[in-house]
Every structure is written in structure tokens, then in C-alpha cells.
Amino acid sequence: MLVLVLAALLSVTTAPARPLLVTVDDLPVAAGGLHADAADRRRIADGLLGALAKHHIPAVGFVIWSHVRDEADRAILEQWLAAGHELGNHSDRHLNLTTTEADAWVADAERGRAGLDAFLRTHGHSLRFFRFPYLNEGDTEAKLEAARAWLDRSGQRNLTITLDDQDWSFEAAWVAAERSGDAAARSAVTEDYLAALKLSIRSAEAKGDALLSRPAPQVLLLHANAVGAANWDALFGWLEGTGHRFATADEVLADPVFARLPRLAATHGFSLWDRLAALEREADARRDVQQLLDAQSAAWTRGDVEAFCSVYAEDAAFVSPTGLTRGRQQVIDRYRRRYPGREAMGALTLEVLEWRTPWGMEVSLLGDAVPGGIHSLSLVARWTLKRPGSPDATGLTLIVLRRRGDGWEIVQDASM
Numbered sequence: 001m002l003v004l005v006l007a008a009l010l011s012v013t014t015a016p017a018r019p020l021l022v023t024v025d026d027l028p029v030a031a032g033g034l035h036a037d038a039a040d041r042r043r044i045a046d047g048l049l050g051a052l053a054k055h056h057i058p059a060v061g062f063v064i065w066s067h068v069r070d071e072a073d074r075a076i077l078e079q080w081l082a083a084g085h086e087l088g089n090h091s092d093r094h095l096n097l098t099t100t101e102a103d104a105w106v107a108d109a110e111r112g113r114a115g116l117d118a119f120l121r122t123h124g125h126s127l128r129f130f131r132f133p134y135l136n137e138g139d140t141e142a143k144l145e146a147a148r149a150w151l152d153r154s155g156q157r158n159l160t161i162t163l164d165d166q167d168w169s170f171e172a173a174w175v176a177a178e179r180s181g182d183a184a185a186r187s188a189v190t191e192d193y194l195a196a197l198k199l200s201i202r203s204a205e206a207k208g209d210a211l212l213s214r215p216a217p218q219v220l221l222l223h224a225n226a227v228g229a230a231n232w233d234a235l236f237g238w239l240e241g242t243g244h245r246f247a248t249a250d251e252v253l254a255d256p257v258f259a260r261l262p263r264l265a266a267t268h269g270f271s272l273w274d275r276l277a278a279l280e281r282e283a284d285a286r287r288d289v290q291q292l293l294d295a296q297s298a299a300w301t302r303g304d305v306e307a308f309c310s311v312y313a314e315d316a317a318f319v320s321p322t323g324l325t326r327g328r329q330q331v332i333d334r335y336r337r338r339y340p341g342r343e344a345m346g347a348l349t350l351e352v353l354e355w356r357t358p359w360g361m362e363v364s365l366l367g368d369a370v371p372g373g374i375h376s377l378s379l380v381a382r383w384t385l386k387r388p389g390s391p392d393a394t395g396l397t398l399i400v401l402r403r404r405g406d407g408w409e410i411v412q413d414a415s416m
């Protein structure tokens, strides 16, 4: 254990620094309801920009256009630009794509784009990046496609995040502690905020490195809030001390992992690593089941009914036009009656026509919603039997599988 810890510490101090892009959501000020006062908003912006400047960080800020209330808020955006940061579109009203029709969502996101784009042009800048509100990219294939088509049409790039965290959740407690002048409460929030962020960053980085089999570049999600204004200096100092190097959007996004973003329809927003991991789990499940089907076809073709049926669950249900058979042994007996001998069995092929790999939400150890594992899988396949001297027999089958140890077993099979 000690050796592992030492190795981990050494790798932090000797490995080349890991590029990390800082992105900041909900400009001009996040949790604006808590910060109605212009002076308060300005003070938060000063704090955030001060911490970024101190650590020489080139950030990308994402603007909720309807939250830019007045000249004072425009001045905050100008301050970000003057400090060398880039501004991206975070929609007009921050609508949740999961709970909004695609057309209405696109219209809102486009209003945000048009507003910010005009603002940027008058300041000699252009708009490149988009950040999905709540990181929700679409809960259906149709919504996913509608959002992506709009991004392509309007020349914006989805700036995905890799390091998800709950920094926004500390804002109300921070503001309450600050306004009541309770120094002990303030330092308690600081302690919790930094601890939670460090854990989230560490755990997401381990996930990314495992997925890419190399130190993965990272995109950190922060919010433009008061708890950040007070604590980013400490956070950035910790990042510098733990092998990170603050990088530009262009440098980080040049990594091939950002070239083609995964298509994962989901009701909740996830980091890139969680999306990639979910798709990898899906691909793994299909590959494993495809291998199982191939082994089954081979067993059938060599006349081994026992091996063919070994992947059926003890309590499997088999449905055919002649009725319902329950139990693996009963399925074996049925096959033996209908196909007495290898010649009658012929050569079997199974061609999968469609897969379903449903998954739900799970909660990570850090309390984040993450895509859950795949515990069951169903498929539709065409089966074909080739037997010398007789015409091919063919039909369809619907197979439902569940996990058994490291593998899978068939629990239901409807063949016709």
C-alpha cells in the first residue's frame, strides 16, 4: 500500500504537467438570484478574474444571454474579454433539453448565440463555443441530432467537459455565511468546497486516464459564483501543485479524444469520460453476447445440443409457435425431440438485426449521477438452418439475456 502511495506521489511530481482547460459557466454571474446588486456582481467578477490572472489561466466563459441585464453586466463581459478570456454561448434562458421540445430549445439556444455573437463582433471577437445547459445533450436520438445539426449550421463547437463537479452547490451556503459575517461557517464551506472539488477532479482524472490509457487532457467545469471568487486561488494553487498546467482551449481540444464527441442519448448531463465509459460498456456487452451467439451457432452446427443450451438460464423460458417451454432441461429435451441427430440440425447462422442495451442512472461514490451499468440486453436475430438436400429454414428470434458472473445467460427466447 505504502509503495503504491509513494508511486502515485512520484508520478505527480515527475510526470509532464497535464494540460487543463478552465471553463466557467453561467456568466455574467451564476446564481444571479442571490446577487441582484450590481456592486455584488462586479465584486464577484473581480474576484474570479483576479484568481485567473494570478495563475495565468486562459479561460473560456459561457454566457447565459438573458442574464445579461444591463450596462453593468455588459461591462463584466467586457472585463472578461479585456483579460484575454474567450466567451462562448450558454443559450438565452438556460433551458433543459431533456424537458424541452427540440424546436423550442434550439430557438432559445439560437437567441443566445445571436445576442452574444453581436456583442462579441462589436468588440472584435468571434463566437466559437457552446456549452449545453445542465450538460444535457439530448435524451433521445432525435434531440441529440437536432442539437448537433444546429451546432453545425451555426458554426459552434460543443465544448464538452471532462471534470464534472458540484461547485455550484456550495454557493447558497457560502453567501449565507458571508452575509451573516460568520467566519467559522465561511471557513467550513471553504474546506468542503475545496475537498469536494479535489475529490471530483482526482476521480474524473483516474477515469479519463483509464479510458485513454494515457494521461488525459482535461476540461474543468466551474461556475461564476461568489464561493469561486473567494476560493479559486487556493484551488488553482492546488492544481499547479498536483501536476497540472493551465492550457488554452485550442491546445486541449487538439487532442484526438475531442475530435468526435460520443453520441449518448441521456436524460442527464455527463462528463465526456462518463459518456465514453457508458458507450464502451454498451459495446462490450454487445461484443460479449455476439461471441456467445457465435459459440452457440458453432455448437449447434456440430450437433452439440447440450453446449448449445448451456447459455440458457436454469429457469429460461422458450416461446415458439407451438407453445411455452420452461427450464433449460426442458428446452434441451424439446430440441432433441425436434432435431434428432446432427443431420436434422444442419448448420446454424444467427444474424443480429437489432440490439437494445438499456441502462439507468446510478449514483457515484461522490454523489454524482452517472450512467449505470448494463444488466440486461435484448436482441432480434434472423436464424437460418442449412441442411443438405432440403431448402433452408429461416425465421426470427427475440432473445433476452441477463448477466451471469462475468458472462451472460439467456432468460427468454421467442423463436418463430
Ligand SMILES: [Zn+2]
Pocket: 025, 026, 090, 094, 133, 134
Ligand atoms: Zn449553466
